[in-house]
Amino acid sequence: MKSNQPFVVGITGGIGSGKSTAAKFFEELGVPVYNSDLRAKAIQNENSEVKVKIIEIFGEEAYNENGLNKPFLAKQVFQNNEKLKILNSIVHPAVFNDFENWKNAQKVSIVMKEAAILIESGSYKGCDVVISVIVDKETRITRTIERDGLSREEILARIKNQISDEERIEKSDFIIDNNGDLAHLKNEVEQTLIKIKKMIS
Numbered sequence: 413m414k415s416n417q418p419f420v421v422g423i424t425g426g427i428g429s430g431k432s433t434a435a436k437f438f439e440e441l442g443v444p445v446y447n448s449d450l451r452a453k454a455i456q457n458e459n460s461e462v463k464v465k466i467i468e469i470f471g472e473e474a475y476n477e478n479g480l481n482k483p484f485l486a487k488q489v490f491q492n493n494e495k496l497k498i499l500n501s502i503v504h505p506a507v508f509n510d511f512e513n514w515k516n517a518q519k520v521s522i523v524m525k526e527a528a529i530l531i532e533s534g535s536y537k538g539c540d541v542v543i544s545v546i547v548d549k550e551t552r553i554t555r556t557i558e559r560d561g562l563s564r565e566e567i568l569a570r571i572k573n574q575i576s577d578e579e580r581i582e583k584s585d586f587i588i589d590n591n592g593d594l595a596h597l598k599n600e601v602e603q604t605l606i607k608i609k610k611m612i613s
């Protein structure tokens with residue numbers, strides 16, 4: 413374990429699992445949270461090296477007056493796994509470096525990296541421990557419908573596109589059960605943080 417650097421806790425979970433809500437509870441308990449999805453978006457809009465590479469591969473249409481042209485890019489990589497791999501090979505290392513810089517600037521012993529694709533991107537390998545937030549499929553669907561107004565079919569399609577909970581669990585050191593209410597989730601977070609603190613003390 414690296415004693416001079418913060419201990420890195422990765423947190424992930426499928427669509428609507430509650431990982432952002434759980435991460436917010438960790439933050440309230442003093443654990444700074446790096447939101448990989450938000451940072452990835454910002455990096456694609458702001459990092460000139462990344463922008464040049466994206467334009468090289470996808471053309472000028474990859475950006476418009478509002479920044480990254482997400483619908484265009486999504487269309488390009490949808491059903492073209494090679495292009496998706498190329499895009500990931502541009503964005504993931506940049507996010508990795510950005511996280512390292514952020515982490516090294518934190519003056520705490522534990523930090524959290526939140527990512528929807530923590531396992532898929534391989535970035536879980538840079539975490540000291542991994543937490544997966546797990547919820548029954550029907551509860552995830554109900555909560556996501558309430559949050560996003562998506563149809564049941566759209567959510568099922570997204571779930572199908574993500575890795576399974578079994579695969580997540582296999583790579584995880586801790587599981588947070590989010591089938592209960594928010595007080596239950598908060599308690600799960602508190603108990604998990606106690607265990608992590610014990611691990612590093």
Ligand code: ATP
Binds near residue numbers: 592
């Ligand atoms: P995504 O990857 O889709 O962005 P997420 O895993 O970050 O999702 P959240 O946004 O944290 O999930 O939670 C999904 C929705 O469910 C939110 O509207 C959140 O407020 C709600 N929610 C989360 N946990 C609970 C809970 N225990 N009880 C009731 N609602 C919850």
